[in-house]
Amino acid sequence: MRVIFTRWEVILRPVLYSFRRCPYAMRARYVIAFLGIPVHLREVVLKSKPAALLALGGRSSVPQLIDVDGVRYPESLDIIFWALSKCDHKAKFAPLWPKNSVQQNKIKAWIAYNDHTFKYWLDRYKYADRYPEYDEGYYRARGEVFLQRLERRLNKKTFLLGERESLADMAIFPFIRQFAAVNQVWFDASQYPSVKSWLDGFIRSEIFQSVVMVKYPVWQAGQGEVSFPA
Numbered sequence: 001m002r003v004i005f006t007r008w009e010v011i012l013r014p015v016l017y018s019f020r021r022c023p024y025a026m027r028a029r030y031v032i033a034f035l036g037i038p039v040h041l042r043e044v045v046l047k048s049k050p051a052a053l054l055a056l057g058g059r060s061s062v063p064q065l066i067d068v069d070g071v072r073y074p075e076s077l078d079i080i081f082w083a084l085s086k087c088d089h090k091a092k093f094a095p096l097w098p099k100n101s102v103q104q105n106k107i108k109a110w111i112a113y114n115d116h117t118f119k120y121w122l123d124r125y126k127y128a129d130r131y132p133e134y135d136e137g138y139y140r141a142r143g144e145v146f147l148q149r150l151e152r153r154l155n156k157k158t159f160l161l162g163e164r165e166s167l168a169d170m171a172i173f174p175f176i177r178q179f180a181a182v183n184q185v186w187f188d189a190s191q192y193p194s195v196k197s198w199l200d201g202f203i204r205s206e207i208f209q210s211v212v213m214v215k216y217p218v219w220q221a222g223q224g225e226v227s228f229p230a
């Protein structure tokens, strides 16, 4: 049987507002790409957000996802769980968010520490000149507390929960990447070999290089949509 799609059916996809370098958007894109959930990606410039995003009202941070039924997912973790709910490839999604509640609580704890404590010190380390109360070395040392925890764990296992990558790894690595990039020479010489090879595995991966970090032109209303993952 020949199936004929109307133009409307062909283009109807959830819309993901994203910003290439944002670690929250990166984690959402990584999971969407990993699970192969099709969306339309709209690259945003934070200083000049598109009217369509502002018109949604409330927060206008990225990433944000609007599903085809109009339901809005305003935070990276909402988007990640939305993507999991759309995936019917069990072998792919099951290790990301195991059914076992102990494992789920571990994932939540890793992400919560990253988002609420590590991110705080990361911002100060990145922009130490904006926070003159302490120097860059102080902020870096506070951030290193998390690197030490990660190192202890990754020294024993390939990923944070064991031998399979889970949402804990996927949600955290973009922030460690940012921490490393503040002073790459320092990071390369630092004593976190397991964190480095774990991070390297993500950064060098095909999915990260060829899908997640592809540069797209800034989206403008009326222009064609970008299919993601391509």
Ligand SMILES: N[C@@H](CCC(=O)N[C@@H](CS)C(=O)NCC(=O)O)C(=O)O
Pocket: 019, 021, 022, 023, 024, 025, 046, 060, 061, 062, 063, 074, 075, 076, 077
């Ligand atoms: N908790 C949010 C944080 C997102 C966030 O802070 N995004 C930044 C870019 S990295 C942003 O949009 N900043 C501009 C703004 O908040 O208007 C999430 O998980 O999605």
